[in-house]
Amino acid sequence: MQKLKYMILLASLSIFFGACPYESTVPIDSPQIRIDSQLLGDWKDSKDEKEHYQIKSLDSFIYEIIKYNKDEREETKYNAYISVINTTKFLNLWEIKSDQSNSTYNLYKIEKMDSKLLIISEVTENIIEKFTTSEALKIFISENMHHSFFYNKEKMKLIHY
Numbered sequence: 752m753q754k755l756k757y758m759i760l761l762a763s764l765s766i767f768f769g770a771c772p773y774e775s776t777v778p779i780d781s782p783q784i785r786i787d788s789q790l791l792g793d794w795k796d797s798k799d800e801k802e803h804y805q806i807k808s809l810d811s812f813i814y815e816i817i818k819y820n821k822d823e824r825e826e827t828k829y830n831a832y833i834s835v836i837n838t839t840k841f842l843n844l845w846e847i848k849s850d851q852s853n854s855t856y857n858l859y860k861i862e863k864m865d866s867k868l869l870i871i872s873e874v875t876e877n878i879i880e881k882f883t884t885s886e887a888l889k890i891f892i893s894e895n896m897h898h899s900f901f902y903n904k905e906k907m908k909l910i911h912y
Contacts, residue, residue, distance in 0.1 A: 772873035772903070774855040777885045778843040779834035779892065782812035787833070789866045790814065797908040804909065816844070833861070836893050842871075858892075860902060871907040875900065 786808040795803040801821045809815040809830060816829040831844040840861050845854035858874040874892075877900070882888040895901050 771876045772857040772859060773876050773878050774857060775882060775888060776855055777882055777888055778832075778856050779836065779841055779858065779889050780885050782832040784833040784835060784840075785811055786814065787863070789863065790869070792911055794869065794909040794911055797910055834889075836889060836896065839896060841874075841892070860896070867911045869909040869911075871909060872902040873905075873907075875903050 791806050791808060791814075793803060793805050803819050803821075805817045805819070807815045807817075812832050814831045816831055818827045818829070820826070828847040829844050830847060831842050834841045834843055840863075842859040842861050844857045844859065848854065860872040860874065862870040862872075864870060880891060882891065
């Protein structure tokens with residue numbers, strides 16, 4: 752019986768901590784913030800040694816991010832750019848798919864603590880509002896970004912190496 756309770760607890764925690772970021776059909780805005788050269792290079796997740804990220808510049812505004820998973824020996828490619836709302840930086844990120852299907856944007860708050868540490872907070876998937884314009888999305892974020900419920904509880908810490 753104790754084992755069953757333990758398994759149920761683990762399953763509940765994995766669902767809770769396995770949350771996904773909010774998906775939007777529109778970005779916060781168009782790419783306007785130039786590449787920050789301190790973000791370029793190799794980054795590792797402080798909690799998950801199996802995953803690491805390589806960040807390159809695709810052009811003057813867009814990052815190319817490659818996520819490597821050591822266990823599965825696979826890589827996932829993304830493009831991203833930064834938007835700023837009231838001095839807070841957000842990442843508009845979309846997966847590069849081989850079938851070239853329409854991508855959705857995942858939104859993250861990013862905090863550069865110094866040149867070696869990034870804190871990434873996912874905008875929660877629990878937001879039910881859908882937006883058809885970037886302007887409406889940006890207003891919504893501006894009005895709600897200071898609430899704790901706006902982000903998933905688990906933050907990712909990336910360390911530059």
